[in-house]
Amino acid sequence: xxQMTQSPSSLSxxxxxxxxxxxxxxxxxxxxxxxxQQKPGxxxxxxxxxxxxxxxxxxxxxxxxxxxxxxxxxxSSLQPEDVAAYYCLQxxxxxxxxxxxxxxxxx
Amino acid sequence: EVQLEExxxxxxQPGGSLRLSCVGSGFTVNSxxxxxxxxxxxxxxxxxxxxxxxxxxYYGDSVKGRFTISRDNSNNTVYLQxxxxxxxxxxxxxxxxxxxxxxxxWGQGTLLTVSS
Numbered sequence: 001x002x003q004m005t006q007s008p009s010s011l012s013x014x015x016x017x018x019x020x021x022x023x024x025x026x027x028x029x030x031x032x033x034x035x036x037q038q039k040p041g042x043x044x045x046x047x048x049x050x051x052x053x054x055x056x057x058x059x060x061x062x063x064x065x066x067x068x069x070x071x072x073x074x075x076s077s078l079q080p081e082d083v084a085a086y087y088c089l090q091x092x093x094x095x096x097x098x099x100x101x102x103x104x105x106x107x
Numbered sequence: 108e109v110q111l112e113e114x115x116x117x118x119x120q121p122g123g124s125l126r127l128s129c130v131g132s133g134f135t136v137n138s139x140x141x142x143x144x145x146x147x148x149x150x151x152x153x154x155x156x157x158x159x160x161x162x163x164x165y166y167g168d169s170v171k172g173r174f175t176i177s178r179d180n181s182n183n184t185v186y187l188q189x190x191x192x193x194x195x196x197x198x199x200x201x202x203x204x205x206x207x208x209x210x211x212x213w214g215q216g217t218l219l220t221v222s223s
Contacts, residue, residue, distance in 0.1 A: 001168055034207035036152070043201055043213035044144075044152060055209060087152050091207045094165040096142075101151040 002026050002090055006099030014107045017078045021086055021102045023071045029092035035064055035073045036087045044087065048073065080106055109133035109212065111202050116217035119192050123221070127187040129202030129214060137178055141185045142206050145198035146216075155200070158185060169195075192221045 003026040013019050023033065031051035036044040046055045048064035051071055061082075063074045075082055083106055088099040115127040129141070143155040156166045156176040164176050175188040185202060197220050204212040 032207070038152070043203075043216060045213075046207070046209075046211035049207050049209060049211075053209070055211065085151075089152075089154065089207055095167040096154040096157070096206070098152045098154060 001095050002029060002093065002097055004088055004090055004097050004099040006088055006102055008102060009100065010103040010105070012105040012107050013078050015078055015080060019075045019078050019104065021073045021088075021104075023066075023073075023088035023099045025069045025071075025090055025092075028068045029090045031067045032090055032092035033064075033066070033071050034089045034091070035062075036089060037082075037084045038087065039084045047086075075104075078104075078106060082106075111204065111212055111214035113200060113202050113214040113217040116200065116219045118220045118222065120223050121193060121221055123192050124188070124190045125192065125219065127189070127200055127202075127217060127219070129185040129187075131183045131185070131204070134204075135180075136183045136185055137180045139204050139210070141176075141178070142203045143176065143185075143187050144201045144203055144206070145196075146201070147195070147198045150198075153198070154206075156187065157206075189219070192219075194221050197221045 005024045033051045035048040038044040052064040061076045086102045110132045113129050119125050140159045142157040158164050158176045173191045177186045199216040201216045202214040
């Protein structure tokens, strides 16, 4: 199975800060990667698909980049409503695998 | 309204079986690929299984041989039949339409607890 190594596991930043989360695949996955946001007690919500395409209705503060093995999710200006856990998911081959998650907090 | 609703969770003893259901509203389940994703208490997301419109199915390594995904087109429902349940299967189970696709839709989840 492809392993998705996500980092950091948590981060704390100030409102307005630029924050980045990375996911590294154990083998090349093209651009078959999505990023999800999950708030406590809620189902995940897709932010980015195909590594860099912003899901409709998602704030342009969120940006996805990368291909092959290295990917990043960047929040250009952290807002209080961005407090959540973030996960990457590869659907390049089976079994599909999530990263371990990154918990984002606001200082 | 387009939505998914899971049901069937509950308390099961280790070694037992249970079937989860996911009913689709406002769209046709068999025209989409449908997945199950789970989340153990306080842990991250784990992909469990997918069923395609063709009927092809795939599973995560931890559930292969124990779980079976299926579909009932007449009831617009996707199922997850779970057998030989273990404590580590305890989780909230989410049903989702088209993961990693712009057509993203999730249910609210149903909790399975495996305990004696």
